[in-house]
Amino acid sequence: MNKVTDADIDEKYAELAKTYTMNPSAGGNDEAFFEDHVKYQIREYFGLKRFMDAHGYTAFSDNFEDLYGMKELPGLATQLLMAEGYGFAGEGDWKTAALDRLMKIISHNKRTAFMEDYTLDLRKGHEAILGSHMLEVDPTLASDKPKIEVHPLDIGGKEDPARLVFTGDEGDAIDVTLADFGDEYRMIMYEVTANKADETPKLPVAKQLWTPKAGLKEGATQWIQNGGGHHTVFSFGVTAQQVEDFANMVNLHLINIK
Secondary structure (H helix, E strand, O other), X not given: OOOOOHHHHHHHHHHHHHHOEEOOOHHHOOHHHHHHHHHHHHHHHHHHHHHHHHHOOOEEEOOOOOOOOOOOOOOHHHHHHHHOOOEEEOOOOHHHHXXXXXXXXXXXXXXXXXXEEEEEEOOOOOOEEEEOOOOOOOHHHEOOOOEEEEOOOOOOOOOOOEEEEOEXXXXXXXXXXXXXXXOOEXXXXXXXXXXXXXXXXXXXXXXXXXXXXXXXXXXXXXXXXXOOOOEEEEEOOOOHHHHHHHHHHOOOEEEEEO
């Protein structure tokens, strides 16, 4: 395996500049600082990709508490890998990483992403879930042209990571999680109506807004009662019927909240 060179890094940087909007001034950074941190993420991208490909891996996880020898938590690096079809979940959540990869296969990697219930809008008539993560939301969900920005990350004690910032899309979708109960795995799902989130200048990350079709209160109640976690896979490209068919094929306990 050939060593990644500065020329490889520069070529990938130029490719990203054509694909995404470079926003070096976000966060009050200068261009040299921005370029250095984006290129570090590109090095992480190549490192992770080559390691997985060499060993036949198609999904992965990381943990912001275990970054020995790394200057930054992989943010942009992870997003670029997810855009290519690799599965991912944060905080060592291998189950959701595997589920992400599975649903990317079903959807042909279209509009399917690792997600986390980040916060709630509880205003009457506006009830919704804002899905996001520290850095790693898949750009296949983007409704606009993602921007590459560098901002501080107040967790993990590392340098400011570059990330793609964008607003998710709107339409019908599903949200799915996989829970381990010791004596069985349980898949929990609900159908949702997705909407575009408002601008969040104090939350410079990728984000997706949605409301369970069962309603926020009923959906959240059943989700919790059935043991659903906060890490999920969110998809416009996979149908509820496809998830049900898969669960039946592998004899997996499925809860479809309606």
